[in-house]
Amino acid sequence: MDWALIVVLQVMFQPSLSVLFTVVAERAMYELKFGEDVVMGCRFHPKFSNPRAYLKVTWHWTSHSSVREVYRMDNWEEQLASQDYRGRVRLLTEELQEGWARLQISSLRINDSGTYQCSVQTANGADYKTMTLSVVAPYNAVTKHIQKTAEEDWVLLTCQSRGYPESSVTWQDGHLQILNPDTTAVSTADQLFTVTSQIRVRSSDKNNYTCVFTQDGNSATFHIPDEIPVLQGKNDALIVVLSIGVLLVVIIIAVLMYRRRKGSNANSTRNLLVDGRGRSASAVVCLEKDEDNEEEIRVFHEVSTEENLGVFLRAHYCDFSFSPEVRHHWDALVVEELRHRLRNNEGHPVNLQALLPEAGETLFLEGPPGSGKTTVAHILVSCWTEGSTHALSNLLDLSTLPLLFYVDGSKVKGDLLQEITIQLFLTEKISTEDELRTVLTRSGEALLLLDGYREGNQFFDESLRKFLREKEGCRVLVTACPGHCPTLKDTVETERVLQLQTV
Numbered sequence: 001m002d003w004a005l006i007v008v009l010q011v012m013f014q015p016s017l018s019v020l021f022t023v024v025a026e027r028a029m030y031e032l033k034f035g036e037d038v039v040m041g042c043r044f045h046p047k048f049s050n051p052r053a054y055l056k057v058t059w060h061w062t063s064h065s066s067v068r069e070v071y072r073m074d075n076w077e078e079q080l081a082s083q084d085y086r087g088r089v090r091l092l093t094e095e096l097q098e099g100w101a102r103l104q105i106s107s108l109r110i111n112d113s114g115t116y117q118c119s120v121q122t123a124n125g126a127d128y129k130t131m132t133l134s135v136v137a138p139y140n141a142v143t144k145h146i147q148k149t150a151e152e153d154w155v156l157l158t159c160q161s162r163g164y165p166e167s168s169v170t171w172q173d174g175h176l177q178i179l180n181p182d183t184t185a186v187s188t189a190d191q192l193f194t195v196t197s198q199i200r201v202r203s204s205d206k207n208n209y210t211c212v213f214t215q216d217g218n219s220a221t222f223h224i225p226d227e228i229p230v231l232q233g234k235n236d237a238l239i240v241v242l243s244i245g246v247l248l249v250v251i252i253i254a255v256l257m258y259r260r261r262k263g264s265n266a267n268s269t270r271n272l273l274v275d276g277r278g279r280s281a282s283a284v285v286c287l288e289k290d291e292d293n294e295e296e297i298r299v300f301h302e303v304s305t306e307e308n309l310g311v312f313l314r315a316h317y318c319d320f321s322f323s324p325e326v327r328h329h330w331d332a333l334v335v336e337e338l339r340h341r342l343r344n345n346e347g348h349p350v351n352l353q354a355l356l357p358e359a360g361e362t363l364f365l366e367g368p369p370g371s372g373k374t375t376v377a378h379i380l381v382s383c384w385t386e387g388s389t390h391a392l393s394n395l396l397d398l399s400t401l402p403l404l405f406y407v408d409g410s411k412v413k414g415d416l417l418q419e420i421t422i423q424l425f426l427t428e429k430i431s432t433e434d435e436l437r438t439v440l441t442r443s444g445e446a447l448l449l450l451d452g453y454r455e456g457n458q459f460f461d462e463s464l465r466k467f468l469r470e471k472e473g474c475r476v477l478v479t480a481c482p483g484h485c486p487t488l489k490d491t492v493e494t495e496r497v498l499q500l501q502t503v
């Protein structure tokens with residue numbers, strides 16, 4: 001009799017024992033860096049027997065005060081994720097049959113940090129588990145900058161980096177003395193912090209100064225006075241001679257600029273655009289904007305909006321940089337030949353359109369001296385200036401590009417933004433460096449074309465690297481001889497390098 005009872009009990013309880021449904025988190029804690037992808041996992045047991053059996057999987061993000069749904073699949077139907085995660089989450093559905101509910105979140109943001117809860121429900125029951133995700137951004141690249149101050153014999157040392165969470169910065173000198181910096185943190189749109197720390201030191205004291213971002217221990221060291229820009233030194237015949245030379249150059253440039261301005265103002269604003277007429281027969285755009293644009297030209301003398309800046313730059317390129325002599329070099333034959341020599345990383349020929357970097361991309365064009373890099377740069381500029389009337393407009397379409405800033409790399413002296421302002425005569429168009437930076441970094445709207453760049457000018461190199469790290473949507477094309485900008489190429493980790501081969 002007892003025997004029969006046992007069998008009955010077994011039959012009654014066995015199924016419920018065997019289907020005790022559990023969910024187990026793969027890990028309790030995930031720590032990743034800003035921009036990376038994470039896969040968080042939950043294992044459920046038992047797996048379902050029939051591949052189309054009922055299944056519901058949800059992932060939530062929770063904090064003390066709120067809950068956000070991150071992902072939901074109900075009876076095998078995926079629902080749209082909440083706005084914050086749209087396009088960034090994916091359930092690895094191929095692993096469901098194995099008993100895994102794994103969620104991938106890509107391009108992690110700082111505010112993705114928090115507690116995540118996965119819950120799984122099948123015909124056998126339901127269960128959930130939680131885990132935490134923490135997204136950090138190390139203060140990796142510390143940039144340093146030395147600036148003279150109004151007081152003689154003092155310089156301002158600046159260290160700057162970006163990361164999360166907010167970091168303090170400590171400074172010490174070569175004798176391990178702790179120094180007291182002035183540190184500010186500004187929050188960026190990505191919720192990172194741009195932390196800037198400065199100290200003032202005597203330029204005549206031989207000493208070393210190191211700033212340390214305490215959050216990750218990254219640092220930078222200044223060797224004073226060795227790293228102070230040359231002109232800071234005193235009583236050195238060579239420096240005196242150099243100073244006089246630089247002064248003369250500045251005076252000559254100033255006189256030239258003054259004469260140019262005076263000339264164009266005197267002949268009415270219209271001539272600013274039309275000046276290219278006589279000089280450059282094929283520069284049609286320089287001709288066609290006559291009467292109807294008089295209005296426009298007057299306007300751009302008054303306000304400084306982006307469109308006006310575009311008009312101004314086009315006028316500048318028509319008027320100034322690209323004379324008929326230059327243009328003469330790229331008749332159809334030359335262009336045809338160039339097209340065959342333009343190659344991608346793998347050595348395959350590419351078309352001219354490949355020269356336009358994507359929004360946010362830094363692209364290099366490399367070739368030995370004389371291979372035609374500057375000609376290519378000039379073609380880009382003239383194509384942009386003249387638009388659909390340009391002879392090559394069927395090969396190279398730059399019509400989506402509101403602004404193109406051409407910088408001659410062989411002439412650079414100051415930092416990048418200064419250089420753009422000076423070379424393109426923007427002082428009257430753009431009043432502050434911040435304004436210029438804003439115009440440059442707006443998504444995909446500007447192309448910075450740095451022609452014939454060679455590393456070696458500390459201020460310019462550093463400002464360029466800094467700009468490239470923070471350039472957001474700016475498109476950048478750098479032309480250089482192979483090996484002339486190794487540090488820059490390391491810094492930007494570009495994927496595309498175009499080559500101009502010689503025949």
Ligand SMILES: *[C@@H]1O[C@H](CO)[C@@H](O)[C@H](O)[C@H]1NC(C)=O
Pocket residue numbers: 173174175206207208223
């Ligand atoms: C500064 O650093 C250099 C090289 O690292 C070292 O030779 C020099 O002694 C240091 N100077 C001071 C004052 O610490």
Ligand SMILES: *[C@@H]1O[C@H](CO)[C@@H](O)[C@H](O)[C@H]1NC(C)=O
Pocket residue numbers: 084109110111112189190191
């Ligand atoms: C999270 O940060 C992004 C920017 O990185 C922002 O667009 C989004 O609105 C933020 N979400 C919440 C809930 O604060």
